[in-house]
Amino acid sequence: MPEHATERVPWDHVELTVGEVAARSGVAVSALHFYERRGLIASRRTSGNQRRYRRDVLRRVSFIRVSQRVGIPLARIAEALETLPADRAPNVRDWERLSRAWRTDLDARIAQLERLRDDLTDCIGCGCLSLSRCVLANPHDALGDDGPGPRRLLVDDPE
Amino acid sequence: MPEHATERVPWDHVELTVGEVAARSGVAVSALHFYERRGLIASRRTSGNQRRYRRDVLRRVSFIRVSQRVGIPLARIAEALETLPADRAPNVRDWERLSRAWRTDLDARIAQLERLRDDLTDCIGCGCLSLSRCVLANPHDALGDDGPGPRRLLVDDPE
DNA sequence: CCTTGACCTCAACCATAGTTCAGGTCACAG
């Protein structure tokens, strides 16, 4: 246990400054500060009040960026990260679990866009975009004098 | 030409107040004001400075809502609307042209999400999310001491 | 010891797509 021998600190224990995390992750320092305020990452402070990150913050940041790419808002990413074990570093299975959740999300979003595309295709076919028969469009112009009634411009999201 | 006979004004010429457009389109008055400031819709003003809309504003508003549903930002919707003829009311073919453009857009977005899903699926398979081999993930953690280099956390969007 | 670069906080600002509110006007009904 050569805790006094600074030369032999295990690589995993070498902390990173915010600038290093920024350089390695490709994320701006300001964004890292922002993620920290939002609770997505955490740091230790030195006696001089500077941030020091554990190396696994790099995986977190990558996960954040990948998740954003998938279209997940930061709040949901934060929730997902909170499900990671607090006592140990996340392992491959932990990350896999989170990724699977995003895949479900992505599948749903793709399916939704495909439905939308089909509806739009119908609209192009019938030339009706924004006219009465169109599933995408406003039913009120058709209802006309039947009175105001409930406002329903678009078909409801099944969510 | 019974222009003096208010009873026989053609239906197409009956103007709508902002409240009527709101009720029929399902869009809030504040949103209609907002669309007008952004140049997506236009109105005539009465002597008392109130807005009066031509009936075809309803189609425009529907088009705006449908377009937003497709995921198009207002700025692009505005550009699309500017390509409509200024001299005559838009016809079915005009709307069809715009819809086709959105369909192309939607197809591209679906394809992009599908690529993303495939990448993510690979990542789940290899358990590597955020690790070095992953196409979605940060290459810098792998490059490590090779220096900073260009920051490329994520694969580039082909756009 | 002093300069330089990296770091710190906090506040303000960017875009997007609006909503809400204050204070004032318009149009119509009684």
Added chain:
DNA sequence: CTGTGACCTGAACTATGGTTGAGGTCAAGG
């Protein structure tokens, strides 16, 4: 002719995901 509801403007506020700048501190090299 007064009340009521619909309308007007402009400013401020919402949320998301940050960036930018001011003003100050920290750490290391010469």
